[in-house]
Amino acid sequence: MKTNKQLFFGLLVMLFIAGCSKDTVDPIQDIKLGATLTANMGSDLSNQVYVDLSEGTLTTVSVNTWELAFENNGNAIRTNSAKKVAVATPAENYNDIISDDGLEYVYDSDDGDLSKTALAGWEINQAYIVDLGVDANGNALGKKKVLITSSSTTSVRIQYADLDGSNETSKTITKGDGNFTFFSLIKNESVTAEPDAWDFVLSAVSVRTGAPCAALGKGAIPGINCDIYRLAASAMTNNYDGIKVAKHDPFKDLEQNDDPASEKNQKEMEDGSYETMQLSDFNDLGASSSADALGRTWLQILAPHSSGVYEVYDFITYIVQDQDNNHYKVRFLAYKGGNNAENGYPTFEYKLITE
């Protein structure tokens, strides 16, 4: 009898839902092309895609073209975090280096802070070992010992070789026009890696997963059970050129995690405020000038990670202020895309806001 009652109520509820669903609108969002762009990072994240919102252009650059980037108007050196370039500092002199056994490698901070790069605070004639990172399939590209022998406002002179001393090379790198001069230790030449004007770049960054080695003590095997770095897709703003971002996340107080059932992962695009965002919100929300102001906040992998299912927080609206003081509202819509609907094809929608 009791089950009959339950059944009856169940039916009622179903009828009610069925009745309601007729009134709901078509969930497919009508998106006008031109305002919606898909970046082809590739499922292996082997491309960096530079975005210029005012021109509506995407510039796709292969990741595995450079290792070191020298600041043209300063002394900072960035490493190519998009392919896991890392730096170790050996105790020996450059000529005495034969191996990197026991050395700890450091990576550029994934927040893009220029003061926290792997080579932050580098010194003239201090030997470094540069791990050249990995190719698109994750194969190690080798290691070089590197010495910066001189540096000026217009050029940098470096000397480098394989760890066994072979392939000894010396180069004078002339600093170019842009913000950074990119150099390939593999091709022994400067390369062009970024366009003149851009607002943010969709790129992989090296991110540590799991425990830091220090926490494991004796059992620690760097790279095997601790300090494992993997590549994660991120959107890094061009803060060097003054790009600022304000972020509106209606659910910023909800815990963000990889549980597919957690509350934040249930939220939908309709829960966001993209449509109503105004110019005044840029100041009200408070803009950030850090490089990871977009960062990885729009993307969350869901458990189990091996399934490769990502949640894109399309309810978050970002307001990007470019170099010319234009403001654009941006929201990420999907991480899957391309011909085979694969991961690594972030799609975002944006719109100029003038009032």
Next chain:
Amino acid sequence: MKLSLQANGLIVLCCLFIAMISFIESSAQTKTVLTIVSKTDGTPLVGATIVPTQVKTTTGWVTDKNGMAILNIVEPTEVTIRYVGFFEVVQMLHPSTINRTIKMEEDVLGLEGVVVTGAFAPTTSARSLYKVKKIDANIIEARGAVNLSDVLQTQLNLKTIQDDVLGTRLVMQGISGPNVKMLVDGVPLVNGAGGEFDLSQINMNNVERIEIVEGPLSVQYGTNALAGTINVITKTYTEGDFITNLSGYYETVGQYNFDLSVAKGWENTSLSFGGARNQFDGFSSTGERNENWVPRTQYLANAKIKTSIKSIDITASIDKLWQNSVSHGKASSAFNNKTGRLSKIARDNYVDTDRLNAAVIIESRFSDQHYLNLVNGISTFEQGSRRFLQDVEADMKWLSSNMEDHDTTRFTTWTFRGTYVYGDKNKDKGAFLTAGYEVSLNGASGGRISGDAKGNVNELGLFTALELPIGEKIKVQPALRYTYSNSYNTEEIDFLNANLPLLPSLNLLYSNGKKFDLRLSYGQGFRTPSVRELYYEFIDANHYIVGNQELKPEVGNNFNASATWRSTNKKSIASYTASVFFSKIENKIDLIQILDRSTLPDEVPKTVPVARVYANIPNFKSYGINLTSEQVLQNGLRINPGLGLLARSGSEADDRFYTSYEANLNANYFLKKLGTKINLFYKYNGQISEFARNQDGSIGVVTLDDYHTMDFSVSRPFLKGKLFTTAGVKNVLDVTDISLVGEGSKGLVLQTGREPFYPISWGRTIFIKINFSIK
């Protein structure tokens, strides 16, 4: 009512008529009238055969519809009386005997039923050196079983594992599927995708019975027969049969099956054809798009011809399966660049599976002394899969442009086995000598087989066995098999630590009539690394699963003891069996995780989520105890309770044993007046753990929680047996997903291992099967 009165009248008339004839005849000559009845309830046994025991003759008598036969004997004659399902009776008759009623005892425990698995020549359950578990067609019918997986679900020591990609796999005595030999009429079947056999690909519509032997039968069947052997025996037809059978099955989860078979038997030949269509709509326990039970449609066709030329029986059979299934992916948010819209896109794999089994079997009993059996069979498995991208909102799909997303792989096994048995004239008690050969040719080709695969994995086995009686009650049988393989060094089998490629087995049967019997068996089993394990190559964006050409064969040692007591009293017949086994497998082949991803080849992404390789695990131990009973009560109730304990350990478990308990109860009750049978199938599956060493040296254990399964059904014939209906409830307790607890690299669901639960069943359903047959 009127009709049955008429029928009764007819019977009475017939009886009178027969009685008159027999009276007239018996008054003319001295004739003997034998009436054969069942000891249980005195009903006449129609069609019982009466054959003179001593005389080598084909003449004999058959009882009529009153269970009577009229014999004209001129001298004292010993006759043997046989009736299916009853113990045979040997009776001395004198010409002076005029009337004699013989009561035959029903063989309710099936001791005289024929078994063929493990035995070199067909024998009976009672005489077999192996404990053969039989599942008859009526049990299959009562379960509403569609395929082999349905039948095996409530058996002790057996577990079925559901995988959304690989189908239903088997675990026997805690050992996974590739170590179980799958046979149909003694012909080995090739395993399918994943190296495992998909039990849902063996259909039950043409099956006479299933025989299961636990423990190794490698001397008889070669590789894989290490944990056990399952032999599916198909129906055969005899003279005078002309049967058309049509059946339909519906289950509320969304299964719709139909099959049709036609069989005809002549004097020396029988011919049968059959076809079936099985449709399953799929089931997703989570309600998500990716079903854990994928939707599929199967088409089956089979044909069998059997002919006898003098004393030689030749059987040719062919069995074909086509299966289309769709593995739906989870739809997730993606930008469809074809429509320019944000949508939900899933990856769906469309899989076509093709199975062919064909065999020519020649069997001959030239005389009581010579028996010959030649089995020649082929089994092929071909699976093609294509990946489509499905936009679930725009309802459009397109083929993936990645070549690695599509594949067709084919596996083939040829088997040629010959067995010759030479025996004493006294066929029950004498010695038997067996000699035989087996050639097994295995090949594989297609996208997921390494280019390094050099031809086939071929094997030659030569075997011999000697069955010797010791006194009246004991039989022993030592047996040996020599093995040669082209793909690995069979000296690794290492018999007597002397690098001999020989496998031994030793069996002993002590039988004290119908009261007690004891079986002891020691056997070595082995399993050749399969073509797949050697040369598999499944590499795509998410997988790197490869074979290993360095693999050694698995060699298992197994000791088995089982004792059965039987008791008969006025109210019931009962048997009690206790059995115990110990088993140790060296070099068990397992798919293990590749821990150090930097060892992967350059062309493989180091971040690939699944990276596994086949490897040998040094040793794997298991032991188990089973207590089972069968009770047949006079009132029509038959119950089979059982209890089981299984403990497993291995080189990856630091000699810790992981135990699990099982209990089952199969019962049926026959309501004679209504002609209705009520069936109950119940099994308790205790917690079961899988274990493997983690990267840091600790042992990772994944435990599947315990659960109960119960099925209930009622079967009843209508229209004088023309229509047979079985209806019932499957999974009465409504079990769906059972949780997996613990951390570990390995689980029962190792090959997919994506969810923290394991799908046991699709929940409670109601089924009905209607069988219509015209004779």
